[in-house]
Amino acid sequence: MKKLTNLYANKSRFRVMFLKYQLFTIKHKSRSVSEYLQELKGIANELSIIDTPFQDDDIVIRALLGISPECKELAIAIRARKNPISFEELHDKLVAYETYLKHEEKAT
Numbered sequence: 001m002k003k004l005t006n007l008y009a010n011k012s013r014f015r016v017m018f019l020k021y022q023l024f025t026i027k028h029k030s031r032s033v034s035e036y037l038q039e040l041k042g043i044a045n046e047l048s049i050i051d052t053p054f055q056d057d058d059i060v061i062r063a064l065l066g067i068s069p070e071c072k073e074l075a076i077a078i079r080a081r082k083n084p085i086s087f088e089e090l091h092d093k094l095v096a097y098e099t100y101l102k103h104e105e106k107a108t
Contacts, residue, residue: 012050019043019050019052020052022043023044023054023062026039026043026062028066028068029068033067033071033097033098034095036066037063037090037094040059040062040063041059056084056086057084059087060078060086060090063087063090067094070101071094071097074097078090078093
């Protein structure tokens with residue numbers, strides 16, 4: 001029984017470490033903001049399922065750290081807010097900002 005416990009505990013620990021690594025290294029890059037944030041939230045949800053939850057603030061901070069340079073202005077404004085922003089509100093604001101940037105790009 002102890003061998004089984006150790007075997008599965010090690011795999012579980014490896015999974016937690018792998019998911020955390022993914023969470024800390026994920027970048028926005030060339031995909032849409034929505035795709036980036038969905039992947040980020042998916043990893044955070046997996047961690048929650050295996051009893052390693054992240055606070056909303058932690059996910060927001062992680063999202064802002066990996067955001068592309070085009071969205072850095074908005075990221076700075078969000079960091080300067082007096083009140084914390086929820087992940088859902090961050091998602092809405094970043095998607096709206098991305099849409100705005102695309103519209104501006106087409107206009108020029």
